[in-house]
Amino acid sequence: MKHAAILIIIALCLFWGCKGQTDNQTDGLLVLKEQGSFSVGGTIIQNPGTYDANKFDNFKPYPDGQTFHGDHAYVFYQIPDNSRKYPLVFLHGAGQSARTWETTADGREGFQNIFSRRRFSTYLVDQPRRGKAGRSTVAATIEPIADEQMWYEIFRIGIWPNYFDNVQFPRDKKSLENFFRQMTPNTGGFDANVITNSMVELFNKIGQGILITHSQGGLPGWFAGVKSSNVKAIVSYEPGTYLFPEGELPEPITGRTGVLSGIEIPMADFKKLTQIPIVLYFGDNIGKEVSNDLGAENWRTRLALGRLFVEAINRHGGDATLVELPEIGIYGNTHFLMSDLNNIEIADLLSDWMKEKGLD
């Protein structure tokens, strides 16, 4: 009897111990098998001439015969213990970096931690010419132009200086400041091809995985799905624009923030996107009709074109879903669904979808 009692106690301890090592979700510890960073993709400028170390004057550049490596992406990855089959690759949007997926503006866990705890390997990208991947093969001028009230509205936090009544964004001053400080500029012009190439190289390197994009990252994401057979699914949070097959390009859609067009690609390429499951998520406070609200307008057009994209995918035999969160009873999401106050609920939706598609 005494032995049996000790056995039970030890067995319980053992159970908790093993849980700590294999299940990241329940006990608070993140247990990683591996983490690190690397560059992927990019090109090399070889300047003509011959390098001569004698041409040196107080670090003034003499490019003769020298090289410049640029236009690569930077990737930080974490592989949890006992990880699931497909890694998740995260590509940020305009003016952002991999930070988009890290700690939220009010200090909660972002998708990096949430999905690591769910035992997915995560690959967080700084796209070429952004963040830690700053060496660009094209020049740029960066100026401190005050623009944050515009982004506040475009990102659907509210109508400055007010918050939307139902907004899933923290209302304290410090959180808004943190949110603004997440932005980081282009160090060279945005080039969807350059970004796509780096994403294709990333999937060449890591093998099959699921691509998760946000906003402006949507377009290079679709291109990566066309160009890499290792992209097994695409999840897109409020993408900027879309691909359509040749001859099926919808009329451009006009709104207060501009004229939105899709991009035509050969049918054979478009068909690649019909071979993988695709899901798009859109948040709240997006205009149903034309209005004067920048955020409502900007995403009204992008949502409308997204509906046509999903129709085109499915018309050609694909499996695309567009989720408008208010229509399933989830209200108040900004453009940054993955860091909103209800981001666990948003992550749960994604987990459910991956499970449904046999991707987890």
Place this chain on the structure above:
Amino acid sequence: MKHAAILIIIALCLFWGCKGQTDNQTDGLLVLKEQGSFSVGGTIIQNPGTYDANKFDNFKPYPDGQTFHGDHAYVFYQIPDNSRKYPLVFLHGAGQSARTWETTADGREGFQNIFSRRRFSTYLVDQPRRGKAGRSTVAATIEPIADEQMWYEIFRIGIWPNYFDNVQFPRDKKSLENFFRQMTPNTGGFDANVITNSMVELFNKIGQGILITHSQGGLPGWFAGVKSSNVKAIVSYEPGTYLFPEGELPEPITGRTGVLSGIEIPMADFKKLTQIPIVLYFGDNIGKEVSNDLGAENWRTRLALGRLFVEAINRHGGDATLVELPEIGIYGNTHFLMSDLNNIEIADLLSDWMKEKGLD
């Protein structure tokens, strides 16, 4: 007997299980209690005028009444399970970012992982106007000027295109390419005060810790030691320049790469640096005499001034040590000691020093 055997087996399993949770060094798993990122420091530009959302023309900026948050640092942190008393704060050098401390160019673990496995909390900084902390309150123009052969020499990998015979740098082409791709540009002019302020704010936020700097990060590191009583020790890998008390500034030292001066500060400020243990490490292939080798020359002067700095600290009652690695039998280190082929040995030196100083 049967019960006893089962008990032993379960006890062994339990032992391994517990080890997996609490000792990061021996079993390959990184066990983290917490990880995340945040901004710290920085300023806000408030543009005069009134924000008007009607002034919108295809994302052309109308700064009237808008704000711009910039000049903060970006910090990524990891707190291992059962972490040691003092966190380590890592500040990179010129043209670099926090990547400096992550995976090495040939794919080995950098100081981030090495010291996390040794149960130190790590805080990796992208300094203001660099990497993910790109929003700068001053403008910058970034051009793709080929300069890598110069850096190859300045960083003491060899004399282009040759490697130093004893160099602790991987000799394959891919590693060199990865190394070049670690660089990322300033998105605003280097400003030691701006960086110092963000480091002081970081130590305000996290409390007492050990500051580890590399190269150009050395100078804001010394200033942070003066300005924040939470800096309990400074470790500096090949710092760029140094502080001296008023009236004790050494003569500038001239070399092929420029004229190197220290910076004068009030004695009361300098005395702050005599209250904490300080260690400087320098690698190999640094010139003993004047030569034509850019790398040997650049670090000959900075090492010489470093000796005078250490003398000044100790003359005023402090505890500073300068370690020239070849003098203790460690050869071939480049300017990037912490990612060289022998970086475990370099990390061991630091661990020993922290132990000796009662810092671990």
